[in-house]
Amino acid sequence: MAIVVHKYGGSSVGNADRIRTVARRVVASKEAGNQVVVVVSAMGDTTDDLTNLAFEISPVPPARELDMLLSAGERISIALLSMAIIDFGHDAISFTGSQAGIVTDTSHGKARIVEVRARRIIESLEAGKIVIVAGFQGVSTDYEITTLGRGASDTTAVALAAALSADVCDIYTDVDGVFTADPRLVPGARKLHAVSYEEMLEMAATGARVLALRSVEYARNYGVVIHVRSSFNEGEGTFVVEEDERMEKALISGVTHDTSEAMIRIRRVPDRPGVAARIFGEIATENVNVDMIVQNVSEDGHTDLSFTIPKDDLSRAEKIIEKMAREVGAEGFSADSDIAKVSLVGAGMKSHPGVAAGMFQVLAEAGINIEMISTSSIRISVVVRAAEVESAVKVVHERFDIPNEAAKREEHSE
Amino acid sequence: MAIVVHKYGGSSVGNADRIRTVARRVVASKEAGNQVVVVVSAMGDTTDDLTNLAFEISPVPPARELDMLLSAGERISIALLSMAIIDFGHDAISFTGSQAGIVTDTSHGKARIVEVRARRIIESLEAGKIVIVAGFQGVSTDYEITTLGRGASDTTAVALAAALSADVCDIYTDVDGVFTADPRLVPGARKLHAVSYEEMLEMAATGARVLALRSVEYARNYGVVIHVRSSFNEGEGTFVVEEDERMEKALISGVTHDTSEAMIRIRRVPDRPGVAARIFGEIATENVNVDMIVQNVSEDGHTDLSFTIPKDDLSRAEKIIEKMAREVGAEGFSADSDIAKVSLVGAGMKSHPGVAAGMFQVLAEAGINIEMISTSSIRISVVVRAAEVESAVKVVHERFDIPNEAAKREEHSE
Numbered sequence: 087m088a089i090v091v092h093k094y095g096g097s098s099v100g101n102a103d104r105i106r107t108v109a110r111r112v113v114a115s116k117e118a119g120n121q122v123v124v125v126v127s128a129m130g131d132t133t134d135d136l137t138n139l140a141f142e143i144s145p146v147p148p149a150r151e152l153d154m155l156l157s158a159g160e161r162i163s164i165a166l167l168s169m170a171i172i173d174f175g176h177d178a179i180s181f182t183g184s185q186a187g188i189v190t191d192t193s194h195g196k197a198r199i200v201e202v203r204a205r206r207i208i209e210s211l212e213a214g215k216i217v218i219v220a221g222f223q224g225v226s227t228d229y230e231i232t233t234l235g236r237g238a239s240d241t242t243a244v245a246l247a248a249a250l251s252a253d254v255c256d257i258y259t260d261v262d263g264v265f266t267a268d269p270r271l272v273p274g275a276r277k278l279h280a281v282s283y284e285e286m287l288e289m290a291a292t293g294a295r296v297l298a299l300r301s302v303e304y305a306r307n308y309g310v311v312i313h314v315r316s317s318f319n320e321g322e323g324t325f326v327v328e329e330d331e332r333m334e335k336a337l338i339s340g341v342t343h344d345t346s347e348a349m350i351r352i353r354r355v356p357d358r359p360g361v362a363a364r365i366f367g368e369i370a371t372e373n374v375n376v377d378m379i380v381q382n383v384s385e386d387g388h389t390d391l392s393f394t395i396p397k398d399d400l401s402r403a404e405k406i407i408e409k410m411a412r413e414v415g416a417e418g419f420s421a422d423s424d425i426a427k428v429s430l431v432g433a434g435m436k437s438h439p440g441v442a443a444g445m446f447q448v449l450a451e452a453g454i455n456i457e458m459i460s461t462s463s464i465r466i467s468v469v470v471r472a473a474e475v476e477s478a479v480k481v482v483h484e485r486f487d488i489p490n491e492a493a494k495r496e497e498h499s500e
Numbered sequence: 501m502a503i504v505v506h507k508y509g510g511s512s513v514g515n516a517d518r519i520r521t522v523a524r525r526v527v528a529s530k531e532a533g534n535q536v537v538v539v540v541s542a543m544g545d546t547t548d549d550l551t552n553l554a555f556e557i558s559p560v561p562p563a564r565e566l567d568m569l570l571s572a573g574e575r576i577s578i579a580l581l582s583m584a585i586i587d588f589g590h591d592a593i594s595f596t597g598s599q600a601g602i603v604t605d606t607s608h609g610k611a612r613i614v615e616v617r618a619r620r621i622i623e624s625l626e627a628g629k630i631v632i633v634a635g636f637q638g639v640s641t642d643y644e645i646t647t648l649g650r651g652a653s654d655t656t657a658v659a660l661a662a663a664l665s666a667d668v669c670d671i672y673t674d675v676d677g678v679f680t681a682d683p684r685l686v687p688g689a690r691k692l693h694a695v696s697y698e699e700m701l702e703m704a705a706t707g708a709r710v711l712a713l714r715s716v717e718y719a720r721n722y723g724v725v726i727h728v729r730s731s732f733n734e735g736e737g738t739f740v741v742e743e744d745e746r747m748e749k750a751l752i753s754g755v756t757h758d759t760s761e762a763m764i765r766i767r768r769v770p771d772r773p774g775v776a777a778r779i780f781g782e783i784a785t786e787n788v789n790v791d792m793i794v795q796n797v798s799e800d801g802h803t804d805l806s807f808t809i810p811k812d813d814l815s816r817a818e819k820i821i822e823k824m825a826r827e828v829g830a831e832g833f834s835a836d837s838d839i840a841k842v843s844l845v846g847a848g849m850k851s852h853p854g855v856a857a858g859m860f861q862v863l864a865e866a867g868i869n870i871e872m873i874s875t876s877s878i879r880i881s882v883v884v885r886a887a888e889v890e891s892a893v894k895v896v897h898e899r900f901d902i903p904n905e906a907a908k909r910e911e912h913s914e
């Protein structure tokens with residue numbers, strides 16, 4: 087009998103009707119002969135509502151108590167989903183993160199899973215039950231309730247799939263799968279049949295919102311097959327799997343974009359060892375996530391240092407950057423929120439050196455100026471003006487003929 | 501240093517402002533030099549709202565899943581109260597029923613506490629923290645989440661007070677204490693300074709809604725001093741304590757009334773051994789709580805059997821009673837929802853045989869017909885027409901001069 091893990095997000099369980107719809111799908115999977123474990127998020131906006139309540143009480147809610155508060159959300163959705171399944175005549179049991187054996191470290195609000203003790207889940211599956219598990223939460227090695235951070239129900243699902251050696255981890259979403267570009271921007275974008283962990287990591291990191299980054303890391307580390315698919319239809323979605331030789335033949339898997347970041351430029355930083363470490367060390371202590379970093383070769387002992395950070399953190403970061411720019415003797419700094427990042431991701435890039443040049447060329451032909459460039463072995467990211475993001479995604483997508491590339495890959499992987 | 505347990509109900513923590521008000525009172529108790537443990541219920545109507553959600557999903561929500569669902573409510577209130585206290589500059593920590601060591605039996609929805617493992621609470625108190633505990637919930641000996649039934653946050657508070665050998669268990673309510681009668685019915689009713697466990701049990705069982713019956717039983721069994729007091733002012737309320745010789749001098753502690761019951765009369769039941777056992781056994785299997793039972797001496801081998809049950813259970817009970825009346829060969833039965841129960845409670849009654857007669861006399865003088873009578877050693881209950889409940893309570897209260905009796909008791913117990 088196959089073990090499958092399903093994961094449903096907050097909007098999929100947003101009210102009683104939707105919970106019944108999810109229950110029907112879960113029951114169908116069970117009736118098809120599977121042992122089924124279901125991970126659910128809190129209903130609709132519950133987590134946001136509880137967070138707002140906390141901030142009504144305290145400007146800085148303590149992290150431990152915030153975790154206690156937020157973990158109530160999934161407790162509600164798991165109990166209701168379990169009731170709906172039982173009402174359909176199947177046996178089900180709900181478990182909190184703690185009961186499901188999701189053991190984490192002690193970092194409240196962003197805890198990492200250190201171990202999954204799945205004994206109770208396994209016993210319940212063997213007793214013929216459908217098991218419902220609260221996503222997003224666990225219990226720490228200090229016996230405290232922890233949460234794993236936004237989007238972390240994906241991670242719960244993948245961790246359980248790993249611990250149970252599940253055949254597949256089905257992540258149900260409101261889209262049909264992983265696309266070669268955002269279909270709202272590029273009507274010609276098409277669904278990928280399969281994508282490697284490395285590519286999915288790069289795509290998640292550069293703006294594809296379909297999977298939480300950490301869940302992909304976890305899946306890669308444990309070899310969990312993720313199936314990203316629609317909760318509205320029965321069609322196949324996108325499989326996230328180990329890269330294999332057939333995939334290599336595909337050059338590009340997608341174009342992603344991200345408009346949530348701002349660009350900082352510190353001008354004429356003295357080019358001495360340790361200066362960058364000091365600046366970014368200081369920013370890190372404020373918990374600001376720095377994304378792209380670009381530093382040019384210096385002229386006359388000075389260099390410009392550019393990087394991107396989340397727009398939400400900009401006002402906090404500016405204070406530190408102003409101080410650091412002064413301390414290291416830079417000329418000054420500027421911040422620019424009006425930018426977008428466009429990335430081209432593909433495992434095949436590794437053996438095709440012309441990809442970057444092709445991307446730059448097509449952007450130049452479209453009159454789009456590139457303000458920053460950063461690359462990995464399977465990704466090229468550029469920063470452009472925010473107003474030009476749509477046309478940038480379009481021309482890059484077209485230049486690499488991604489629909490056909492994706493089709494080629496699909497043939498190979500079947 | 502004294503250990504005190506506070507308990508606040510759902511309306512006391514109904515919104516952010518009220519939670520801050522509770523936090524201020526808790527902090528004041530801590531600053532007065534106490535070690536403070538606080539038990540809270542779910543905010544406002546949370547438990548009702550969650551229950552309604554469950555019934556939207558399933559006509560018969562499974563008890564285990566219902567407990568999982570409902571236990572989310574206190575998780576929210578404990579976290580928020582803890583945040584508010586920390587925001588006031590004191591150290592606090594919230595615990596679920598399970599974390600607080602409230603171990604129960606496995607009866608979901610009405611679990612009984614079998615043990616309190618207060619290690620984490622004691623450690624936190626010793627570390628100088630204010631401890632906030634979720635009322636109404638525990639963890640069963642099977643490691644399942646349980647709830648203890650409506651009003652059971654009182655029981656949680658008393659159980660913790662017993663386990664911690666607390667000096668007092670302060671139950672904060674929206675009234676000033678326990679009154680000699682409902683002040684809305686009897687303007688001359690006055691607050692009792694102290695009342696014995698036995699009297700409080702009789703009062704709780706006959707309509708005084710100020711304390712849950714089981715919490716008083718628990719307090720009696722473990723000798724916990726309960727202080728019922730107002731959450732709106734600082735005044736002293738009513739102490740529920742062990743009966744002592746000074747109390748004996750007080751004749752009557754109060755008049756209670758209850759309009760939530762219906763009266764059933766089974767006519768001409770054959771007077772054979774085992775008939776009553778059969779009838780009430782059958783009713784019990786339907787989980788209907790029978791309160792007063794009256795059976796007269798039989799004439800010509802038949803007797804009338806009368807009893808009261810909650811109005812809410814009437815339609816369910818009628819089906820069984822109809823069947824049982826037929827089976828035992830009774831003439832028939834009637835049900836009457838238009839009744840009220842009026843009770844006179846007082847430990848002093850034991851040594852004053854004239855109390856019952858006095859009560860019947862004053863009711864007769866007021867032209868109030870008595871339809872049923874039932875007594876214990878410290879209580880007399882009568883059933884009257886619902887329309888006459890107010891005047892019945894008034895004349896009985898006046899006849900026994902309860903304000904003065906209560907004043908006498910107060911002098912003695914100081």
